[in-house]
Amino acid sequence: MPGGVASTRGGNSPEEDRTPRTILLIVENMVCGACMGTIERALRKVPGVEAARASLSTRRVSVTYDEDTTEPLQLIEALDQEGYRAAESVGSADEAANARADDLLRRLGVAGFAQANVMLLSVAVWAGIASDMDASAKGLFHWLSGLIAMPAIAYSGQPFFQSALAALKARRLNMDVPISLGIILATAMSVYQSYRGTEQVYFDAAITLTFFLLIGRYLDEYMRVRARGAAENLIGLKALAANVIGENGAVRRVQARELTPGMRVQVATGERIPVDGRIVSGSTEIDTSLITGESVPRAASDGETVHAGTVNLGGVIIVEATATDENTLLAEIARMVQAAEQGRGRYVRLADRAARQYAPAVHLLGALTLIGWMIAGAGFERSLTYAIAVLIITCPCALALAVPAVQVAAASRLFAKGVIVKAPDGLERLSEVDTIVFDKTGTLTRGEPSLSNADQIDDPTLAAAASLAVASRHPYSRAVVRTARERGLSFAAAEGTVEEPGSGLRCDAPDGAELRLGSAAWVGVEGSDGAQAPSSSLWFRDGSATPVAFRFQDELRSDAAALVGDLRKAGFKVCLLSGDREEAVRDAAAACGIDDWSAEVRPAGKIERLKQLKAEGHQVLMVGDGLNDAPALAEAHASLSPSTAADVSQIASDAVFQGEALEPVAEALRVARSSQRMAIENFGISLAYNAVFVPLAVAGYVTPLLAAVAMSLSSIAVTANALRLRSRRLTLTSEATPMWTLDGSSTK
Template identity: 45%
Template sequence: MAGIERALGALPEVVNARANLTMRRIMVTPAEGTSNLGAVFSELERIGHPATLIDDADLSMETGDRTDQALLRAVAVAGFGAMNVTLLSVAVWSGAGGATRETFHLISALIAVPVIAYGGRFFFTSAWTALSGGRMNMDVPIALAIALATALSLFETVRGGSEVFFDASVTLTFFLLIGRYLDHRMRTRARNAMTGLSRLAVREARQVLPSGNVRTISVEAIVPGTILRIPAGERIPVDVEILSGETDLDRALVTGESEPVAVAAGSKVEAGALNLTGSVDVRARRPVSESFLARMMRMLATAEAGRGRYVRIADRAAALYAPLIHLLALATFIGWMTMTGDWQRAAFVAISVLIVTCPCALALAVPVAHVVAAGRLMAEGILMKDGSALERLAEVDRVAWDKTGTLTTGMSTLKDFPRLNAASDTAVGALATRSSHPSAQCIATYLCASHVTPEEIREHPGFGVEGVVQGRLARLGRASWVGEIAAHWSDGDGPAFAFDGDKMQRFPLDETPRVGAAEAVGELRRSGLPSEILSGDSERAVARLANRLGFAEARSEMGPDDKIARLDTLRSEGRRVLMVGDGLNDTAALAAAHVSMSPASASDAGRAAADLVFLRDDLSAVPLALRVARQTARIVRQNFGLAILYNCIAVPLAIGGVVTPLIAAIAMSASSVLVVANSLRLNRNGAGEQERIATFKEVSA
């Protein structure tokens, strides 16, 4: 990975390059003004990694199946060859000599050489492309070991020697291929959840023309306002609003729930939802590049390219490993040659060292665990935008929550709508409809749509919205902020409104906590993670919700700067804080926190600033993500431990001549498979999560 990234990073056309070993993908950030990536593909071809664009290549399971089948055929051929060569070797070991032994050696060579050429091509091709590009990879020592063992055996056969190693060479190839096949299958399982998302993307859609006729168009041709017809059994191609018809949708991709959802005219639906029962006509709300599904795929692509502390450690170790392996093998050969004078024995031991020290397990220790974890989080409706977010999430020791829209649903109701005059009604409606804050949207539902357009309108994150309405400055938002222009203060709860120099009006709101909020806070507290509220709302409203949800600490009337200051204070105390927020006023705090999460209902700025975005409505996603992050951190440490322990045991044994090439091949393959299998344990915990989530919902109901 590091070699690929260095080669591409040296190109003037590339700003940044990130390779993912498990996903077999490279993410390239082109330099400004670069529209042609020809130099990138040329460089990848030069260093032995020919590539194609993901959008242009068929990355479905068909590609994976072809590789699986090729490896499986190679395993079968190598197994057949190993069986027959071993039978011939048994005859030699049993005492066959003279012309009989030489004949058996010749027959073994005739079987072994084509079998090794066919089965070992995966290792030889990879090693050759690496060496021709002026670099080393993990297949170089493997290919060298197989080639040396075979060449040594051919030399002994030609000169009529008594000992050959065709059985070891073919059996070595057989076990290496088994390890490569199992490794490939496990990697395929690890990335299935990730690549599966791209299979939900629709390539074509049915456009309804003004004449009423229907034609098929590509999804790239869909623009906002395009009328589409979605028959039963097809997926929604872009984010849409239903115009006519009724149907049931499978929105599990968005909500994590498998129960069908009934929709009708006026409902807004995300790309990727499956239409189950009836045909509906819809209006496109966004182009395909800005759809919900496209945003999810971009988040996953960003997560794949992330680099955490453990990944950087593994990259540095793997970069040093290949030259050290060959130096160690050479030193072993020289040492044995000096001690015994038997160059054949020395070569035999050196070959074992080349094989047994392959750094496959170390290279797989981190990326496989991270890909499996990201796939599991996605299956639970949690998207990871940064590959290092898992490591930072596992380090969290405190959680800070925004209130409105995060701990609450954002769908507030007015306890009592205040009596306002016509001018105030008009101004409140004009300001509320132009604000993205949930409280303003709630107020707007109680007023007729205002046809007055405020002048100099501006939304102040954490405070409210202001503008000039019919020549007068007006504010709607936090009471202390509105009070700066109001002539008289008004006690009470909720947002406030006032014209400049007039009396303040208050809008008392009744907020509904999100499903699972109290349970999520309680579980975090039981796991040793204290929580606190950081809200811009009034002290009374924040205290009321804090008591209801079981918070021990809550802070009110905080602006964006206040939230950042609080996070800085916690950081100075050695705390690593997870910030959970959704609004425009939370954007800076989300970016400043050690790690951050937002619901899918958050503002665009909030989602962009957060490291993780959860799609489900209930807050069980927060403790779930923390559990997965901690499990992943344990798995990564275990993988490093397994890789180090394997080398500490295997390398001295190989240098001491105890390990044969065959045993080395079995041990090396087993270590790689063990690391991948250990990472896949992250998926096995998913069933327990589903039961815990179901319990959350039952309690909340």
């Protein structure tokens, strides 16, 4: 073509035929609105990016870009330059779940707005405020209520209507069938009675019922979304890209998911290792806390096995990949979390078990009421009114509130004590446990090394060591600096400090002497034979002076031993499972009085131990904080995590406790036990309510309006009983309150 311009179909340019691609990026450390703006601006600066929109609630960014101009790795690197760690989201099911939760929230908002306005109109009619109204004015109020309620019910009630329709198409019943039937019949009869000009109109009951049922449905879906997102968000913990060394020695940067066994990867100091493999060149220290939970770095050199997600703290190393991105230990942990969460999702609560038999009973009773009164000659309209009253009065509000009302009161009390309950059935499962399994690092202990022999180190030595340590991010160096500052010492970063990877720090003092802080061999301790002796120590030397040892330990939480003692006195079996070294775990177990302990346990091993305890008839509470604990937290019958835990561990657990003390663990158990007793009391109240009012409704002594009032009173009674839990004095016991099924067998 003249001028070298290529022809296009239909006269369109290639740019017009090009379809932009949209992807979702998970941004791990997006925490505020300012982060959103920074992230969006950074992405829009990338050539080829057409749009970028961040969501703070999900920590994700939707990016639309031209595939011919840029690629996902460039987008990720652009965020990395701004200090944000990102990865490409791979789950579409999670997006669908978020969409369902958002849809329920919109319907809940509509129902709440309509319910508030209908109740305002109802007050004028039913509470006597407008007792002097003539019939036409009352009729107007009824129609206004209907105009507000009917569109809101038609929109907000769709989740129940669709569920009920699906159940009927499958020739079965669920709790949404009587709920839908009651709402529809109450609304239809209200329209009919408004047309006739009578006072028996109950639009308020229909929309209020819809509103409160939507609250429960939304909270349930929201918690499911949080659980499903736990495993996917693990992707934010692994390396996103890798520097691959080619056959000619050239280094090229590729995405971690493109790595295959045999490839050689260069890992710089401070970088996460992108793949499972073995070190073929270099020596370093590896932060393995992500996998093992151990806070002390591990020395690694040629031939050592390393795992994706761990951090290289020392010098540059070359790692030969032995697995693909999908087969790393980190990926396996993600799969274990998913599998355990799916297993937990099959847990059936008592209210759900009761509902399976409650639903057909309600329909049968309503049908018998309609038929019975028609046979008695009451006529269709009167008979239908009585049947609607039966459906409304037997509405499972009190039954549905029996457990949630107690959970709200229990959650409120626990929140005041620093415990946040996340799982809808978490308290039920907590009440059933008889065995407590603790992780060590970050759970029984503080989770960070501290200088254990600080009282043996004088101020000048500690200050000099801190002036070197401040230049390093090694956990031991941070502990030295922290101790010096706590002692109130004044020191500044030593000029000319050099860090020798895998060895230590050195600098020249003003008097010409060399200062060194590091391993025994690096400092020159006699008889160290080139090794760091002991493994949990640093050494400091000022010129030719005698080296000074800095010893470290991960201290127990202040009340760890007392808590374990209280649990054992109450009759609980207490175990300790840790990925840490045997010596450290043995010392911690002895200090706390725990006889059953295991060390160097990987995530799969923890799950196997939990399954073994379950096979022995135990109901296990897992208390842990690390990524390596996440699968066990999800697998256990119930689980708790400290607020300092990894995000994925907090999401996988039933509750999170705050503060340095472990007392909230005992409080959670006390409240859980009491909450289950109160839940059973509430079921009794619900059954008593039905035993009194249902026969009256069947006998025709209860109008639909009175049925709605009685239904509300039963809910108030259940709630009032639950509120007593907030101020009661509770005791710790391992005797679980049995939650009985309808066939008489215990759930324990």
